[in-house]
Amino acid sequence: MPRKSTRLTFAVLATGAGVFSMLQSLVAPALPTVQHALHTSQSTATWVMTAYLLSASVFTPILGRVGDLIGKKRTLVAVLLAVLAGCLLAALAPNIGVLIVARVVQGIGGALFPLSFGIIRDEFTPAEVSGSISNLSAVIAAGGGVGIVAAGPIVSALDYRWLFWIPVGVVAVTVLIAARYVPESPKRAEGSVSWLGAGLLSAWLVALLLPLSQAGQWGWGSARVLGLFGTAVVLFAVWLLAETRSATPLIDLRVMRLPAVWTTNTAALLFGAGMYAIWSFLPGFVQTPAAAGYGFGATVTESGLLMLPMLIAMFLSGVIGGRLEHRVGAKAQLTAGAALGALACGFLTLWHDQQWQIGVVAGLFGLGIGLAFASMANLIVGSVPPEQTGAATGMNANIRTIGGSIGAGLTSVLVTGRLQPSGLPYASGYTHAWALLALFCLTAAGAALLVPVRRASRVAGPATERSAAAPVRVR
Helix, strand or coil, X not given: CCHHHHHHHHHHHHHHHHHHHHHHHHCHHHHHHHHHHCCCCHHHHCHHHHHHHHHHHHXXXXXXXXXXXXXXXXXXXXXXXXXXXXXXXXXXXXXXXXXXXXXXXXXXXXXXXXXXXXXXXXXXXXXXXXXXXXXXXXXXXXXXXXXXXXXXXXXXXXXXXXXXXXXXXXXXXXXXXXXXXXXXXXXXXXXXXXXXHHHHHHHHHHHHHXXXXXHHHHCCCCHHHHHHHHHHXXXXXXXXXXXXXXXXXXXXXXXXXCHHHHHHHHHHHXXXXXXXXXXXXXXXHHHCCHHHCCCCCCCHHHHHHHCHHHHHHHHHHHHHHHHHHHHHCHHHHHHHHHHHHHHHHHHHHHCCCCHHHHHHHHHHHHHHHHHHHHHHHHHHHCCCCHHHHHHHHHHHHHHHHHHHHHHHHHHHHHHHCCECCCCCECHHHHHHHHHHHHHHHHHHHXXXXXXXXXXCCCCCCCCCCCCCCCCEECC
16 A cells, blocks of 8 residues: 555544544434424433444444454444444434434444554554544544534534434545545454453443433432442453453453553543533533523524634644644643643633633633543553554543543533422532532543553554564653
8 A cells, every 4th residue: 555545544534533423412412403303202312312322332342353353444444334324324214213223323433433543553654653643533522522513503504414414425435435545454463252242341331321321310319220230330240250261352451451551541531521521511501591590591503602612622732732742742641631621620610600711611621632532542552552452442432431421420410400490400500510520630630640651562553563562651
């Protein structure tokens, strides 16, 4: 494959991962519209988000491992086709049941993250790897912001179905280019997929994430929620035992125990709790009528525009962070990103009476997201063997999602636990939630400080063959 093709390869990877990231948040602001258009209940409509979350959580690490085994380009094209089919089915869905099935199919696209990171590691020169991963992480982070900002204008000008028709066109072109121009990775892991491990991983993830996403409706103390949490603990223990004894584990637990990996994953869990909760609840805060004693009565489109500073900041900080990584190090960037998230939430706790204050908070948190996303990916990719890249980065994305579910669930309890006679939350519910999110992000910064300064693995590119045991300096 000609060396000049790396730019085209990166464009394909960025487009696919960016579309999937956008689909995560694009639907959330339009859920009331979807509910009304498909004549369903609010509780049923929330499954449009829940189904996507569960599907992505299951497929991300499994297909990341499949890509390590059978080829990342082949798996990438198959995953893009699944996203294309899911978007097309969603755009044509005649009822809520079909739409939920379509979102399950779209969730397969979660594997685009680990596959893309693995292709970059395999195909790009060592000098390009860190910057390219940072740039891709910036696109992934910005994709979520694009979804929040774009949803309102798309629904207002066209129809909610165009939230899926637009990705259909983009992904269709991306599939064709990927099939023709993305090279197949030469590195393959040995062994096979541990289907027992895959099944147990899927089971405990669903048992954990389902009650986290539905506890607001079922009740945190309900038998269903407590029973599923208990089931998740048991299945997790069985999964650990099965993976430890497997000759070809789905997730190599020895890799997960590497100091740089477990500390980065801990920071991902805590930072994800703050990030997803801000994405989920800040638009609702600004849409609250001022008669409630807070909020600005913003429309969906206006609330999206108030989040625009976050979108711009997260993209710029992710790109700039890639240029600075070799100077300041990924550890310092992850620490700074989490600290900026804590600062933003702390600011929001104390000052939220003016729209410019919301813009400042959005911008600060966006800077933190861009730095954190880029550094987490680089720390994981640089710490694991090449044949474990897909599975390890897939688990990191999953852990961030689990943190997001925890943060969103706890925020929902604080915000909706006590309501005004009008049915709107009290301002204190939001301020307590913002304070909790600040604590999550601050603790994430503490976890980032524990990331070791040196590691014992290297990123190998096509232009060089280097020992995996050679010491590499990482700041």
